[in-house]
Amino acid sequence: MPMEYTLLLAGIILMSIEFVVPGFGVFGVLGLGCLTVGSYFLMGGGVWAITMLTLIYATIVAVLVFLCFYLPSESKWNPFVLWTKQKNVDGYRVTADYASLLERTATTITPLRPAGTILLDGRRLDVSSYGDYIDKDEQVIITKVDGSKIFVQKVKELK
DSSP states (O other): OOHHHHHHHHHHHHHHHHHHSOSSSHHHHHHHHHHHHHHHHHTTSHHHHHHHHHHHHHHHHHHHHHHHHHGGGOGGGOTTSOOSOOOGGGTOOSSOOOGGGTTOEEEESSOBSSEEEEEETTEEEEEEESSOOBOTTOEEEEEEEETTEEEEEEHHHHO
């Protein structure tokens, strides 16, 4: 068998191994090298073969670059991504808005060490103190709301 056909066959075998065996791309690089050298000799060698191989590889790289920029933004190629935006003005909320609870008084139903639960208007809320231990059945006031985090202090501590 002529050398160019042997190199092409070796390149195909090495590329097949690269698809099956996990690794660092050694088989892929060797396979691509064998395919390139085999194609060079199959085309007869010389400047014309180098030009053709360069144009082929440049075309492949250009197509891959185009696909890398085009496909991620095209929704028909990625049906698992939600492409519509869910905005707050449309009523979508990540967490409940607890800002209206500021300066309200509630009763602890578990000890806060420093996190625990309070009862406010029949609603159980998970809260945190500022690092202090607060016993069960104590009166607390909501002093700070940071997103979904609610911070409380004992009522007598504020006076």
